[in-house]
Amino acid sequence: MKDQFPIFERKINGKELVYLDNAATTQKPNQVIEAMNDYYRLSNANVHRAVHTLAGEATEGYEECRKLLKKRFNAGRAIITSGTTEAINLVAHSWGHSNLNAGDVVVLTEMEHHSDIVPWQMLAERKSIELRYVPVSDGKLDMNAFEVALEGAKLVCVVHTSNVLGIRNPIEKIISFSKNRGAKILLDAAQAVPHELIDFKETGADFMAFSAHKMCGPTGIGALLVSEEAFKEMQPFMGGGDMIDTVTLSGSTFQADEHKFEAGTPRIAEGVGWSAALEWISKIDLLNHHQRLLSIARDVKVSLEERGMTVYSPLGPGDAAVISFTHPSIHPEDFARLLDAQGVAVRTGHHCAQPLMERLGVNGTIRASFYLYNDHNDSEKFLFAIDRVMEAML
């Protein structure tokens, strides 16, 4: 599959690229790059309310993205944002601000990405909302504590698949518990949609946020899927062109559909690129790759442990092929730089999940995350590079 991704023709420090930083962002196949290229070369124009040919093509191209999102994820409403982070902030502002009041409870988990913590802390400060964090124990969400935390909750925000540990949380259970208690549910699916096909309506969630760039699409675009019920409760977030129906000096009325939440010139080229990525990925057997990558990751985990590493990722059946580990004496940053010198790209640090780091009792980890184009060859080179680092450092 690597031949569909032009970046693998590139040499890094004279070596073939072993790209294991997929949880941060994935590489882009030719189709995606070409689609954006063609857009700028052939159809570039501003969208909506326009009647010339280019503008029509641009509008169709951009709106195609929404159609594909709705189709792929079986969603009634797909709001296009600049990414997962904006999508979650959108929920905090346009749903949270008008539906949560002093004393109301929002349940989060210790496993959340900062993008699903900070917006709620900011809202909590403004509106005196109570935040409850479900603890992680043994690398898993404590489901008993979750049930306790649910008491009186209006909203539950949970990461579907952890970007640090690859753990897929028991979201079916979480959603059914939450709904039974009358709470709305937001899924941070940034790490989930690259690895599995999610039927949004079937999950029963109210909001689902994710980014294009983690699923072979471009930077600068993402989406928020919304249930019909929650959609009705949302107020506009940002104001501007495209989201209004009429504007007068004494006040404005807004569009009725998703455009209400998409103020200003939208991410047109990005929408075209994401459409191409969605088309591309729709032809991929994700389940098959998931099993293949998980099996590679499990082998790597064993090898790392044999070399004295602590591996934090359980790599259970539904988990993504993400391995977080540390070495007892080699600093993650040194480790990563010495891997980079051998063409191996991994990420180090807190992975935007400091509370989870705290829980794991580390400052940071080294994270190797696998995706569709990775294979045994990559894992062998990775382990080989690890050995060279250890030789040099110990």
Next chain:
Amino acid sequence: MKDQFPIFERKINGKELVYLDNAATTQKPNQVIEAMNDYYRLSNANVHRAVHTLAGEATEGYEECRKLLKKRFNAGRAIITSGTTEAINLVAHSWGHSNLNAGDVVVLTEMEHHSDIVPWQMLAERKSIELRYVPVSDGKLDMNAFEVALEGAKLVCVVHTSNVLGIRNPIEKIISFSKNRGAKILLDAAQAVPHELIDFKETGADFMAFSAHKMCGPTGIGALLVSEEAFKEMQPFMGGGDMIDTVTLSGSTFQADEHKFEAGTPRIAEGVGWSAALEWISKIDLLNHHQRLLSIARDVKVSLEERGMTVYSPLGPGDAAVISFTHPSIHPEDFARLLDAQGVAVRTGHHCAQPLMERLGVNGTIRASFYLYNDHNDSEKFLFAIDRVMEAML
């Protein structure tokens, strides 16, 4: 110059493209398209806090955009946003929310784009702020009324150059009056930066918002320049990755610089593309082109008036080459479609400025807006196409 813009190789309905919808979005030169292409083919990675080669390159590429913005516009602070609209909403949320209180006055004008009206209406509703609109008379801001409106104003928001009429407002005067009264100033420079080089510090403004896509850059990215004084008064807007310093369950601290306002994975490829556009445009003699285009536009205006059109654009010395007009009996939409059939792209409608339309006493206009690559050839074809429409319709 057209040969630097691949889109002009394209035929529209069998005709050469006459692109006169530049106020909506401009076309992109090869360098810009290639830069993004190369980014995705060679350097794609997520930015910040990472130590591998691709991530380093991506970070440098993205941060280069900020450097170029600061340099070109002589600004101390450049926050990267998804466009003008987000930039203005950012001011409303992160400065307005914490610095404006019930009864405070914000001065706007009737000439504003919806993106500089609706965010303030939304804030006014939440915080009981008073909005005052400076009227337009004879197609100009009423400066006497402006002085009256300034009484007690905390913030003045004004469009530097009108997207409907091309008028360049007397912003030097507006800023000095406003500063004398102690009000902060936001410039909506979406239509200004494509046409003139602005020294932000020299203007004395506190905020300046604009979009890349209107100055040969990509979609999905824009900027807010901020004075040092105003920057200190800004609170975070969206929360998430990259904008924090530390996150704990009991609260978070934020970055000190512009990153504080850039939550989540930024617009990386877009930043790379905009950098290329900024480099490209820095080699263009904007003043020279401005005079050339204005002179073309003035000739066109005369020709349109000879044909019985009402032209609303004064096309004064500093104005952009934007011509808004209507025909007494032909509907703008019919007009635009019949022009499109001849390869001519213009925009029709309210141009996201309904209050100004109201003031002009029309539902909408036809707008032809010229940019660097337009020439006499285009204006001739445009007039020729107009004649054919009139022949067919009258």
Next chain:
Amino acid sequence: MTWPESVQEIIDHFQEIDDKFQRLEVLMDYSSEVNELPVGEWNESNRVKGCQSIAHIEIEIVEEKVSVKAAADAKIVQGLQGILTLAINGLLPEQVLNLSPDFVEEAGILNSLTPSRSNGYRTMFDMIVNSIEEAI
């Protein structure tokens, strides 16, 4: 697919023309086929949303047959309404419900408009279908 004769004539008419400008001219000619909906009867429920221009369309069942009235300030939109009128007016409700909106594509009419235009047309077609479904 075979269309009602009235529709087939329209398709044939359009297919003879290559030039987009001329197709738009022909489209505007059909504006005279509209049975005008008087301004006094314009309301939110018969307004065609998402159009730049002002457009209204109203469907009634008169003596078991579909009757279309419409109005638009832009002539091209009124031309589309004229074609819809020719295609639908006087048919039985069931016949209309069996009709596919695609004929204008087949005829290359939408082709002569910009793609996003199709929304306005689709909206009108959907409004017709909804009105008929409600009425029967």
Next chain:
Amino acid sequence: MTWPESVQEIIDHFQEIDDKFQRLEVLMDYSSEVNELPVGEWNESNRVKGCQSIAHIEIEIVEEKVSVKAAADAKIVQGLQGILTLAINGLLPEQVLNLSPDFVEEAGILNSLTPSRSNGYRTMFDMIVNSIEEAI
């Protein structure tokens, strides 16, 4: 540009090596040149901001000469600190102020790090310059 002899030696040393991995190894060797800043003296003002790793650097003027103390948990960062120590320690303040931070680029040291790393290095160099300017 000519560098102080101590710096020139470092540059020469690095320029002999082609392989990035080996350059990093050499860089780490320099970590032993650091005069350690004890943990008790770590504070916000000597913390190197924007580093992933923990890093501190403190400058004093002792008997009119510059004295550098530093600490970092990552060995590569400590190696950079070691090189800065060799380049600067014992010089007169004015000599340091005349020094350009570019020598590590010249030597290809930064080259062997990722570009964004340069920020951490630059930060340290700027901290040194600022401390000296404040002290004199």
